[in-house]
Amino acid sequence: MSEGAYQRLWDSSHVTLQELLDQEQPLLEPVPNRERERQSFQYRLSSLYLYYLGLLRRFDTLYDQMVQPQKRRLLRRLLDGVAGRVLELKDELVRADLSESPCLDHVLHDLKLTPADLEVPIPKYFQLEQSSILRERGLMLAEILSKMETLSPKESFPEMHRTNAIILLQSAERARQGRLRAAFMREIRREEERDQKMREDGRHKFSQDQAAITIQKVWRGYLQRKRTLQDRKTEMEFIGMLPSSTQGAPSGFNAVASLGDSVRRLLQVEKEEEYQLAVVKTQDTLKETEGPDLKEKMKEQIRQWFIECHALTGRFPDYPDESLGGSYMIFADKTPEQVKMELETQAQEGKKKDQEKTKEKENEKKEKKKKKGKEDKTKGGEADLTLKVMPSKFVPMINAGHEEYINLWKNRDDSMYPNPSFDPETLREEKRKEMEQEIRIQVDELMRQELKALHLAVDKEEARPLKVPKNKAGKKAGKKKKDKDLTFDRPADSLFKELVMFGFLKKSETVALKDYVGDCLYLGSTLNLAKKLPMPSLFDIRQNIALYGVLRLGSPDIHSMAPLIRSILLVGPPGMGKKMLVKAVCTETGANLFDLSPDNLQDKYPGKAGVQMLVHLVFKVARLFQPSVIWIGNAEKNFYKKVPKEEKEMDPKRIKKDLTKALRLLSPGDRVMLIGTSDRPQLAEMKGLCRTYERILLMPRPDYASRYVLWKHMLEAQVGQAAQSLDISALAMVSDGYTPGHIVQAIQSVLTERRLLQLSKRPLVASEFLGHLAKLEPVYREEEEALKDWYFKTPLGKKMMKLSKDQDAEETKPTKEKKKPK
Missing domain, CATH: 1.10.8 (Helicase, Ruva Protein; domain 3)
Incomplete structure (x- = not known):
């Protein structure tokens, strides 16, 4: 595809984006939590989610293949914004449907989409843009492991004398030759027997016509069978029962297409370098040509403001503080009186807000003392009676990107500059604004000193900068307990090396998420109508891992704003591919793999201080070398109800407290995720397990x-x-x-x-x-039923069961009311 084709795709994507943004506002309005309204609410959410998925796929293609550097910067913001909105909508769907895998088959059918449109696309820049970092980290890990191999004693093989080795090889070779000779002699014997039989029975002589007819029969039969097979194959391909025979042919076309993609990525690098050089050059030229004049103009404007204020009030004004915008207010088209009034009103508003907050707090305390129990009941009732979507953090970001596209790039004539190249006019405007901001800060410092001198010389008083009143309540609320750094005096490389040497930081195998193969659930809505709870398919599990793990860990911008998920627990019988999914998350995001499984902890870092140091080391290195995945195999062992006798020496529960504390300290922006795997969660204490793992994904046997x-x-x-x-x-x-x-x-x-x-x-x-x-x-049905029964005791499982019971109760009510008059 050419740059023009990608531009047309971008234009059509923004048409779709505008339609989706128009649908966002109605979702914020509360909806009664009744059966019919709930279904329509879920339908609207599902359709919006599917459209955003399609948009994410388009923006990923555009960002991966477009060459123009300025457009790519806007596309990156839009791509991250749409990916974040997909994550928000997924959380809303889970909250509305009370299931980790909502059934969207009926929505797919209504929107005329295919199951392929349900696939969560993983942005290609996750791996491409951090390839150099991953290479360096891989080399460092390989170097440490090679040193460990040289230090560890090599396995000693039993030595053999040269003569014995030769005899062994000779006997093996003679045996091989003997087997070949025996097979050859067997074939000769069969031929001799065949010839002797033919001599005894005599040969049947055919006439010339009979021989020709026999040969024709055999040949025509062969040709007809071949044609029949070919016709049957083409028919099966036509009805979709067999893969097309031309699938092998496009491999050449695919190779050409992938080569074209690689060429465009190389062009991106070249154009980016050109753009960076142009940025430096533009900044220098603007500073040389426009900088001095702009600086003098700003000074004159501020001095004029000083004079006008002195003429109006009889004294020089107070200089606006940097937190209020500094001299930005003066540069706007406003009179000195308006500027002064704005500063005063802002200060007064700040004081009023503080007074109102203190009054509200006092009133809240009084009301709480009077009506504690009643308020809790009404709040719970209101939450249950209404359904609405939480305000999005990503929609404003998408809106800003959409407006920038409309103002700058929509219907833009790029004939003046080559399409892949940057636009110098747009670059100059952007850098001019940045330069104005830098010069304004410098001018503010100079003019503050000048104003101070004027105050001392004319008004005989010191200048008092106007400051915004500090919000004490906000400061107290924002304070958090910080974890003590037990290794503040050690460099990151030494900590990394220590964890590798003790076997806690491991080299993850390369496994693509698409290799976790499975099909989606086609009858989920039908099962819901039949009052049967549908179980997630392998496709649903893969989608959840892509949403909860890969998309969040792949980008720091998405992780910092998306709903925070610190931990996931994968529950299912052995052989379901739980470890494979953990490796896939590491592969797709380039994450480090830390192993804190109970079996791996044995005889390492003993005692309470040792466990505290270990958890501190793992989480510190995980933060320093983001993204990171901390894997705990057999996660139920950390929360045993009763530790088995054979595992008491291992002490699997010793990491429990420190692990939960470290998890709480993870904040948005810390791309660290705990992933636990378990096939026997019934042995664990439910409260502790559900408190540690925020998302529990059930993996039943495949359908x-x-x-x-x-x-x-x-x-x-x-x-x-x-x-x-x-x-x-x-x-x-x-x-x-x-x-x-x-x-x-x-x-x-x-x-x-x-x-x-x-x-x-x-x-x-x-x-x-x-x-x-x-x-x-x-996996027997009884084992799977036991896992399901356990899952329905988790917080989300309980809500799911309660909802199904409430729906059954609502259906039985009308039948009872009808029977009463009879």
Whole structure:
């Protein structure tokens, strides 16, 4: 695509954005919390969420491929703003639907969208823009690990004498040659037997016509079978039952397209360097040409204000403080009287606000003493009776970017400058404003001194700068307890090295989030109508990880403004891919992986002081080298109800208190996330676990659709087109109850190197996988039901169950009322 095509895509995206911004205001109005109103409210939220997802996908493409540096800066703000709004809407959906995986299939159908539109796009700049940092960090980690390998004793292999080694090799080679000779002799013997049989029975002689007819029959039969197979294949491709045979052909086109994308990224770097040079040059020229005149003009304007104020009031004015804007008020088109009045009113308003706040606090204290219980009940009732969206932090940011686009870039004629290059006029205007701000601060300092001298010389008094009254209540509210730095005298590199050497900071495997394969839930709304709670699919789990983990950790701007999530707990049976998702978060965001699992803590940093030091070290290094993921495997062990005898020496609960304290100290902007994984959460104390982990994601065994997609994806990745002859639907039916880990194990055990070499002669059959599946232990329904029962005891699960009970009660009310008159 050309720059013009991307510009047209940008224009169309802003048309959609304007429509979405118009829909934001009605959502802020409260809605009665009744069944019908709740459904319409959820529908509006869901449609807005889906449209913003599509917009995020477009802005990601535009920011990744547009070359013009000034446009890319605006696109970056818009991309972060839309991503943050998606996160806010996801939280609102969870609050309205009381489920971590709201069912959006009916909204998709109404909006004529596909399940692919539900996919959360991960901005490409997460990895591209920090590639150099990741490379440096990887080299540092590799260097430390290599030093550790040299220090650790190498494994000693048993030595063998040279003669014995030669004898062993000779015997193996002679055995191989013997097997080949035996196979060759077997083939010769068969040929001899065949010849002898033909001599005994005699050869059947064909006439010339009979031989021709026989050859024609065989050849025509072969051609017809080939045509039939081809026709059947094209028909199946046409109806979508087989992947298109042209899928392999576009690989060349894909390679050309990816090459074009790479070329555009190189162009971005070149144009960015040109832009940075132009910025420096423009700043220098503006300072040389316009700076001195502007400085003198400002001084004259302020002096004129001094004189006019003295003529009106008989004394020189007080100079505005920097917190009030300094001399910015004077540079505006206002008379001295207006400026003076504004300063006085601002000071008076500040005093009034303080007085009003103190009065309000006194009144609140009196009312609380009188009506404590009643107020709590009414507040709870009001919260339950209304539904509304919380004010967004990202909508003003998106609005500002949209207005900047309309004022600067919409319907702009770029024929004067090459499209990918920067616009010097816009750059000059931007830098002129920055220069004015810098000069204004310098002039303020000079004119304050001049005004002080005038006060002493003419008014015989010292100047008193007008200051804004300080808000004491606000200061007290903003104060937070700071964590003591136990390692203030140590550099960050030494702390990093120590954690690597003790095995707490590990090198994460490269796993893409898209490799966690699964299909979405197509019948979620139908199950809701049938009063059955739908369970999340593998697709829903992947989406939640992308929203809660990847999007938040990937960008500091998004993390600082998005709803804060410090911790996630993944709950599901073994083999569901919980560790894989943790690695995927690290891969997609370039995060460090810290392992604080109870098994990894054994015999390390003993005692209370040791645990305190360990948690402090991990969280400090995690903050210094952001983004970071702190993983705790078997998270239930930290919150055991009763510690088993065999694990008492390990003391798995010793990290519990320090972990919760450290988590509370994480604030917006600290891109550090705790991710716990557990397959037996019933053993843990519910209160402590739910207090530590803010989001709990249940991972039930995969449904039929997810199993089908998983089998198909894994087999096509291993054997390609040979997987088309397999009955994947039967495999998906038979593997009910098995986890993705079990399916992967079965495929790996069947598709050995030897079996892959035999595929051309002996095609794969579905029955080959059954024996290996039978050896594995499936997840029984009782185990899954136990996990579900536990999940419904969590805070969100309780709300979900309460809502379903309330809905059932509302439905039974009208039937009872109808029966009464009879």
